[in-house]
Each structure stands twice: as structure tokens, then as C-alpha cells.
Amino acid sequence: MLFCLRSGSMFNDDALSIELTLDFWTIQGSDVGGDDIIAGNVSKYTVLPAGYCGQPKKGHLIFDACFESGNLGRVDHITEFEYDLFIRPDTCNPRFRVWFNFTVENVKESQRVIFNVVNFSKTKSLYRDGMAPMVKSTSRPKWQRIPSKNVYYYHCPDHRKNYVMSFAFCFDREDDTYQFAYCYPYTYTRLQHYLDNLQRRNMDYFCRELLGLSVQRRQLDLLTITSPACQEAGGKVPSMPVASECRTERNLGRSEVGGQTSCRCIYCIYPK
Numbered sequence: 001m002l003f004c005l006r007s008g009s010m011f012n013d014d015a016l017s018i019e020l021t022l023d024f025w026t027i028q029g030s031d032v033g034g035d036d037i038i039a040g041n042v043s044k045y046t047v048l049p050a051g052y053c054g055q056p057k058k059g060h061l062i063f064d065a066c067f068e069s070g071n072l073g074r075v076d077h078i079t080e081f082e083y084d085l086f087i088r089p090d091t092c093n094p095r096f097r098v099w100f101n102f103t104v105e106n107v108k109e110s111q112r113v114i115f116n117v118v119n120f121s122k123t124k125s126l127y128r129d130g131m132a133p134m135v136k137s138t139s140r141p142k143w144q145r146i147p148s149k150n151v152y153y154y155h156c157p158d159h160r161k162n163y164v165m166s167f168a169f170c171f172d173r174e175d176d177t178y179q180f181a182y183c184y185p186y187t188y189t190r191l192q193h194y195l196d197n198l199q200r201r202n203m204d205y206f207c208r209e210l211l212g213l214s215v216q217r218r219q220l221d222l223l224t225i226t227s228p229a230c231q232e233a234g235g236k237v238p239s240m241p242v243a244s245e246c247r248t249e250r251n252l253g254r255s256e257v258g259g260q261t262s263c264r265c266i267y268c269i270y271p272k
Contacts, residue, residue, distance in 0.1 A: 038073030038074055038086060038088050039073075040066075040073070040088075041064075041065035041066050041070050041071065041072055041073060041088065041102075042063050042064060042065055042066075042072050042073065042074065042075060042102070043064060043065075043066040044062055044063075044064050044066075045062065045063045045064070045075060046060055046061070046062045046106070047060065047061050047062075047063065047075050047076075047077045047083065048060055048077065049077055049080070050077065056106065058106060058107070058108045058174065059080075059106070059107065059108040059111055060106060061083070061104050061105075061106060061107060061113070062104065062105045062106045063075050063102055063103070063104055064102065064103045064105075065101065065102040065103070067103075068187045068188065068189060069099075069101050069181075069185045069186075069187045069188075070101050070102060071087050071088050071099050071100050071101050071102070072085060072086075072087060072088075072100060072101075072102035073086050073087060073088040074086035078116075081112060081113055081114060082113065082114045082116065083113065083114070083115055083116070084116045084118045085100070085102075085115055085116060085117045085118065086117075086118060086119050087099065087100045087117060087119060087120075089121075091214075091215060091216065092215060095121055096121050097119050097120060097121040098120065098121060098122055098182065099182050100117060100133075100180070100181065100182050101179070101180070101181040101182065101185055102179070102180060102181075103177050103178065103179045103180075104171075104177070104178045104179075104180070105176075105177040105178070107171035107173075107174060107176070107178070108171065108174060109171065109172060109173065109174045110170060110171070110172065111170070111171045112168070112169070112170045112171075113168070113169055113170075113171070114166055114167070114168050114169075115166065115167055115169065115180070116164055116165075116166045117164065117165045117166070118156070118159045118162060118164050119159065119160075119162050120162060120163040120164065120165055121162070121163075122163060123163060125153055125163070125165070127151060127153035127165050128153045130148045131145075131148070131151075131183075132145040132146045132147065132148045132150075132151045132167070133145070133146050133151065133165075133167055133180055133181065133182060133183075134146075134180065134181045134182075134183060134184060135169070135178060135179065135180050135181075136178075136179050137173065137176040137177065137178045137179070138175075138176050138177045139173060139175075139176050140176075143181075143184055146167055146169065150167055150168040150169070151165070151166070151167045152164075152165070152166045152167070153165045153166075154166075188218060191271055191272075192219070195208060195221055195223070195271070198223075204228050205225060205226055205227050205228065206223070206224070206225055207223070207224040207225075208221055208222075208223055209221070209222045209223075209224070210222075211270070220270075220272070221270075221271055222268065222269070222270060223267075223268070223269040223270075223271065224266060224267065224268055224269075225266075225267040225269070226265065226266040226267065
């Protein structure tokens with residue numbers, strides 16, 4: 001039972017049309033190999049072509065994931081137009097690699113690229129059914145989806161038979177920093193601010209408790225939503241999952257229907 005935010009394109013679809021030949025499906029580059037020992041996120045990492053000497057130029061992309069909810073552990077330069085991306089695994093779960101969130105800067109106008117996230121752990125993904133990564137930029141701060149026609153999810157024998165998600169993109173403004181994410185990010189800080197606001201309301205049917213601490217010493221909350229009468233009565237009652245912030249707001253509403261529901265049920269929510 002979790003809080004999660006799943007919710008025309010910012011960029012012209014025509015500008016994103018890249019001629020993808022059969023060579024695209026035989027992705028070049030090294031085997032996933034060292035992704036098991038990726039220790040941290042890339043930080044203002046400039047990716048240069050092999051053998052290049054000198055100062056970075058426009059079009060030599062700079063990647064960064066050193067921010068809250070960021071995840072990108074390694075970037076390999078394949079060609080001028082293609083990059084292999086390696087995401088870090090979940091904490092204490094090295095086999096689970098899904099989330100990514102990173103920025104790209106130092107782009108050239110009309111620069112076209114293919115990003116391959118080469119070490120996904122999921123065999124089934126909504127990317128196979130039309131879902132697409134999110135993108136925003138400094139001049140256009142609202143998250144939007146990349147057109148699904150530019151997103152590919154497939155099984156790749158060149159990368160330990162991992163599933164690879166590739167997407168084509170065209171940078172259209174040189175001065176912008178672009179941010180890409182698996183889906184809408186929902187940070188720990190944002191969650192804590194939201195829970196703090198709920199707690200300040202002093203609602204008699206809402207209780208926030210400390211369930212424990214994560215391995216990174218972050219607070220793990222337990223939320224209980226029910227009527228005071230139901231709390232006093234005790235006994236076993238059914239619990240119901242709450243999957244989003246907006247639905248929690250509805251459950252906390254003072255409507256007659258909401259009051260009747262909270263009398264009959266105890267909602268136990270473990271947000272993360």
C-alpha cells in the first residue's frame with residue numbers, strides 16, 4: 001500500500017523522427033559487465049568520444065543524477081548519436097533495476113540521440129504497451145511524455161539477455177538542461193512535506209506514527225485513517241489499500257460518505 005504518482009508533446013514529433021535501421025537493434029558497446037559494482041550516480045559527467053583530446057564542445061553531453069530521486073550510474077559513448085545508460089539497483093536489492101532519473105546539458109540545437117537503458121530487470125513493462133519516459137527542460141518545466149513511437153522495449157542478447165528500453169530524442173534548445181525520468185518523480189522530501197501538512201490539521205480520524213527507519217535512516221511512516229469510535233472499539237476490521245495522494249485526500253474529507261466509510265473501516269497506509 002503505497003503513495004505513488006502515475007499520473008501533445010513538448011517537442012515536435014517530426015523533429016524526433018530518426019531513421020532507425022536494423023543496426024539499431026544490434027546495440028553496440030560493452031556487455032553490462034560491471035553494472036553490479038556501480039557505486040553511485042554520475043555527477044556532471046561529460047561523455048567524450050574514444051580518443052578525443054581537448055576541451056568538451058557543444059554536443060558532448062553532460063549527464064548528472066546527483067539529486068534527490070536521481071538514478072544513473074554509468075554512461076557509455078557508443079556513437080555520436082547513441083549512448084548506453086546503466087541504472088543503479090534498488091538499495092539492498094541488487095537484482096531490481098527499474099527507476100531512472102537524470103539530466104543532460106551541453107547539447108546542440110537539433111542534436112538527435114538514442115538513449116539505451118541497457119540493464120532493466122523487469123521482463124514485463126508498461127513500456128511494451130505504449131508507456132513512455134517523461135521529459136522536461138529548464139524553459140519548459142512541466143513533465144511531458146516522449147512520443148511512444150520513439151520508445152522501444154526489447155530483449156537484447158548483447159547485454160546478458162537483459163531487457164533494454166531505448167528512446168530517440170531531439171534536443172531543440174542549446175541553453176536548456178533536459179531531465180528524463182522513468183515516470184513522474186515523487187520524492188521523499190515531497191512526501192514528508194505532504195504528511196507534515198496532514199499532521200498539522202489535527203484531524204481526530206488521522207494518526208501518523210513512526211513505523212521505523214530505513215537503512216539510510218529515513219523515516220518510515222504508518223498512517224491510520226478511521227473514526228475515533230472505530231479506534232476505541234478495537235477488534236479485527238478490513239483494511240483497504242490507498243494508492244495515491246489524491247485518494248488519501250478524498251478519504252480524509254469530511255463528507256457524509258467519507259465519514260460513514262471511516263466508521264466501518266480502518267485504512268492502514270504505508271507511504272513510500
